[in-house]
Amino acid sequence: MTSEDVLDEFRAAGALREGHFVLSSGLHSPVFLQKNLVFMNADRCARLCKALAEKITAQVGAVDVAISPAVGGIIPGYETARWLKVPSMYVEREGGEFKLRRGFGIEPGAKVVMVEDIVTTGLSSRECIAAIKAAGGDVVAAACIVDRSGGRADVGVPLIALATLDVPAYPADQLPPELAAIAIEDPGSRRLSK
Template sequence: MDQETVLNEFRAAGALLEGHFKLSSGLHSPVYLQCARVLMDPKRADRLCTAFAEKLRATNVSVDLVVSPAMGGVVVGYEVARQLGVPGIFTERVDGEFALRRGFEIPKGANILMMEDIITTGLSSRECIKTITEWGGNVVAAGCLINRSGGRAEVGAPVTALATIDAPTYTADTVPESLRAIPAIKPGSRGLKA
């Protein structure tokens, strides 16, 4: 699946949005990718995650377990784990820090794919990887459907992305005037209004 096909899946799902968005990182952007809208269609999720699994297999990485950060990574992590034929678990925030709950464990020395939906700054990925390594897991790869950083975000492991775009982001004090003229919305899982 080439990059334009991936982006067309997002467009068809109404998940590639343009406007003024405040991202969960606190950055502002004229582009928002609502991955939950893409993954709500099981057939579309299957197509995208099958393509991702094929791309990851081509790297010859051996994976024992997929670990994702909640909330955005839960569905994509599960589906990629299913495609790879390995278990999938997720971390979730407890007092602001990622932790394993629900009886999840990471076997010491297990080869882990940390799977995200979208990478922007890489912060959630880095925090998830920190939790994995604290449990003794060996993060052999990080994955995402779309890396919107243009490939610049450092997460602490080699990144495999189904598509990479360079969506501009701005700190609150550097938002261009043309974007300032549009009210900012925060459509992600951590709030609705900026």
């Protein structure tokens, strides 16, 4: 599956949006990928996650478990794990830090792929990877449906992206005039009540 094939799935779902958006990272962007409109369709989600699982296997071989950050990574993490034929778990915030909860545990040294939805700066991925390592997992790679950093996000382990885009993202105090002139939408989840 090519990057254009992935974008076609987002377009078909009405999930490739243009305007002025504040991302979960706090950065502002003229493009937003509303992945939940993609993931709500089981067939579309399966196509993308099957392709991601195949890419993971081709690049790092077999893994023991897939772990995702809550909330955005849970659906693609689960579906990718299904195609990898491994258990799916997720970390969630407790006291501001990602942790495995709900009885989830990792065998020491287990080969883990961390599965994300969209990567912009890599912050959530790095935090998730740190939690996995703290729990005893060996993170062999991170994977995502879309890397919107153009390959610049450093997550600390190899990043396997189904699609790589170079979408601009700006700090609030460095907006280009054409973006600043558009009303802001804040569809991200990081600033929701904790």
